[in-house]
Amino acid sequence: MGSLVVAALSVPLSAWGIHRAYSWLVPDSSDVSLSRYLLLVGLAALAIRVSCSFFNSDRFQARARLLGCGPVALYPHKDPILGLDGFFGALRALNSHRLLEFYAGRFSSCAPTYYTIALGKWILMTNEAENIKTILSTKMADWPIDGPRLLATLPVLGPDSIFTSNGEPWHRARAMLKPSFVRDQVADLKCFDRHTRNMLAAIPGDDVAFDMQSLLLDMTMDSSTDFLLGYSTNLLSEASPEAQQFVRDFEYASRESAKKARLGTLLFHLPHPALRRAVRGLREYVRFYLKKAIAEAEKGAGARERSYVFLDELLKANPPEDYTIDQILSILIAGRDTTATAMTAAFYFLARDPAAVAKLRDEILGVGDANPTWEQLKQLKYLNNVIKEALRLFSPVATNSRTANKETILPRGGGKDGKQPILVPKGMSVRWSLHALHRSKDVFGPDADEFRPERWDSDLRVSWEYVPFSGGPRICLGQQFALTQIAYTLFQFFRTFRSLEARDDGPLLARTNLTISFPFGCLVSVKRA
Numbered sequence: 126m127g128s129l130v131v132a133a134l135s136v137p138l139s140a141w142g143i144h145r146a147y148s149w150l151v152p153d154s155s156d157v158s159l160s161r162y163l164l165l166v167g168l169a170a171l172a173i174r175v176s177c178s179f180f181n182s183d184r185f186q187a188r189a190r191l192l193g194c195g196p197v198a199l200y201p202h203k204d205p206i207l208g209l210d211g212f213f214g215a216l217r218a219l220n221s222h223r224l225l226e227f228y229a230g231r232f233s234s235c236a237p238t239y240y241t242i243a244l245g246k247w248i249l250m251t252n253e254a255e256n257i258k259t260i261l262s263t264k265m266a267d268w269p270i271d272g273p274r275l276l277a278t279l280p281v282l283g284p285d286s287i288f289t290s291n292g293e294p295w296h297r298a299r300a301m302l303k304p305s306f307v308r309d310q311v312a313d314l315k316c317f318d319r320h321t322r323n324m325l326a327a328i329p330g331d332d333v334a335f336d337m338q339s340l341l342l343d344m345t346m347d348s349s350t351d352f353l354l355g356y357s358t359n360l361l362s363e364a365s366p367e368a369q370q371f372v373r374d375f376e377y378a379s380r381e382s383a384k385k386a387r388l389g390t391l392l393f394h395l396p397h398p399a400l401r402r403a404v405r406g407l408r409e410y411v412r413f414y415l416k417k418a419i420a421e422a423e424k425g426a427g428a429r430e431r432s433y434v435f436l437d438e439l440l441k442a443n444p445p446e447d448y449t450i451d452q453i454l455s456i457l458i459a460g461r462d463t464t465a466t467a468m469t470a471a472f473y474f475l476a477r478d479p480a481a482v483a484k485l486r487d488e489i490l491g492v493g494d495a496n497p498t499w500e501q502l503k504q505l506k507y508l509n510n511v512i513k514e515a516l517r518l519f520s521p522v523a524t525n526s527r528t529a530n531k532e533t534i535l536p537r538g539g540g541k542d543g544k545q546p547i548l549v550p551k552g553m554s555v556r557w558s559l560h561a562l563h564r565s566k567d568v569f570g571p572d573a574d575e576f577r578p579e580r581w582d583s584d585l586r587v588s589w590e591y592v593p594f595s596g597g598p599r600i601c602l603g604q605q606f607a608l609t610q611i612a613y614t615l616f617q618f619f620r621t622f623r624s625l626e627a628r629d630d631g632p633l634l635a636r637t638n639l640t641i642s643f644p645f646g647c648l649v650s651v652k653r654a
């Protein structure tokens with residue numbers, strides 16, 4: 126009887142909550158027709174059924190005990206059915222650009238591994254390196270990309286891309302793309318050089334404030350499209366209206382698909398016409414260059430400025446048109462904002478640390494006047510420490526998730542001390558935060574929140590405690606590409622400018638989508654050498 130009363134009260138309340146969540150996703154959806162309200166009531170009832178069934182199962186708890194697994198902490202929700210308190214807390218944090226801190230705070234206040242409810246769906250949160258290693262490597266087959274991580278990329282990439290597929294289709298996509306990331310291509314610094322110079326040329330005169338992030342985003346879009354399509358968007362020089370529209374569509378689609386994913390499976394399938402239009406625009410832009418590349422290949426035209434174009438290499442395998450577009454957009458999504466974010470974080474911290482800039486410049490000027498080679502960049506220890514440290518403090522892929530495709534065991538999080546293994550039911554999504562993981566005081570010391578590149582000089586031994594490029598078989602394919610571009614950009618920047626000063630005094634707040642970015646940019650000024 127009691128549970129009937131709870132359900133009777135919860136269903137309309139939850140339907141209202143879901144409606145508010147949908148209005149947040151699609152702002153012009155505030156008129157609720159009776160039929161839509163009834164649909165929401167149905168969804169809410171379903172959510173309640175799902176959420177009630179899981180933890181009440183004595184059989185599951187008994188099985189866990191039998192397998193030597195301990196109980197997992199539960200987040201103390203005020204709304205124990207849909208977890209709307211958590212949803213709106215996260216929404217507030219998201220809107221004030223403090224979602225990363227919100228997740229980190231919950232790990233400290235609740236437990237390093239705990240269950241929470243996200244709009245009626247139970248999710249496991251973990252901040253333990255051993256669990257992350259198990260999910261991404263040791264038991265990768267149990268943990269495909271599904272749930273929130275899949276939903277965040279599916280609207281743009283479809284199910285066959287390297288970023289969204291699992292099993293055999295993923296193996297095929299990875300095998301096709303991997304050869305394009307061999308060292309010879311990654312070490313081709315000419316492409317980076319052209320776009321770095323355009324970026325440096327766009328910097329205003331000495332002591333004039335400008336936003337470093339927006340220049341870096343333009344630069345990484347220009348260099349990525351150059352590398353992938355053989356034609357740059359040229360945002361830093363002379364972008365065509367089509368290129369500008371492409372970038373607007375790209376940014377809108379990345380933002381909106383991440384937003385949609387946050388609402389979970391329940392609301393994912395509700396229509397979002399503007400997102401669909403943006404995705405169509407994106408795909409048509411890539412299709413134009415794909416057809417152009419096919420035509421040029423047929424003519425045998427040596428018209429390319431660049432000796433190596435990713436698209437040309439992909440076409441050698443003669444893949445279907447839409448499949449190729451999926452893969453190109455995957456690389457663009459994977460590589461553009463991530464690299465710009467890592468560089469922006471490095472510039473943010475360096476702008477507040479003149480001693481680090483002096484040390485970095487000493488090292489860079491020691492290389493001489495010629496452009497550096499790939500090997501020289503790799504040998505610059507302090508430069509590489511700066512990059513590692515920026516990636517630690519603001520990992521561009523700050524949160525990630527996987528979903529169990531069968532009942533499986535994770536090594537940590539059970540029992541009072543959280544050290545026992547835990548039994549995870551089939552279908553459970555687990556989410557982790559690199560932001561929280563990389564700031565562990567146990568691993569990085571009491572000054573873990575501070576920028577101190579020197580920490581990498583010491584005997585700091587990290588493995589799964591530091592994974593900005595992820596790990597295991599699905600480790601980032603573009604790691605060397607990104608590190609090279611970041612190193613080259615920092616090198617040329619600090620050769621050109623003798624000082625970098627911060628022009629705002631706020632903390633670095635992060636906007637959290639598929640990857641993070643900085644909503645207030647990174648205001649700095651420079652002095653030429």
Ligand code: HEM
Nearest residue numbers: 287459460463464467521522593594595599601602603607
């Ligand atoms: C600082 C820059 C970058 C960071 C921090 C980064 C980080 C990551 C992470 C964490 C993943 C794993 C995602 C997951 O498994 O859910 C990933 C995957 C991937 N990254 Fe990167 N990435 C960066 C730059 C790049 C660049 C420049 C490219 C390509 C040009 C690239 C291509 C890829 C691809 C293709 C995957 C999917 C690999 C697979 O699933 O097999 N990334 N990256």
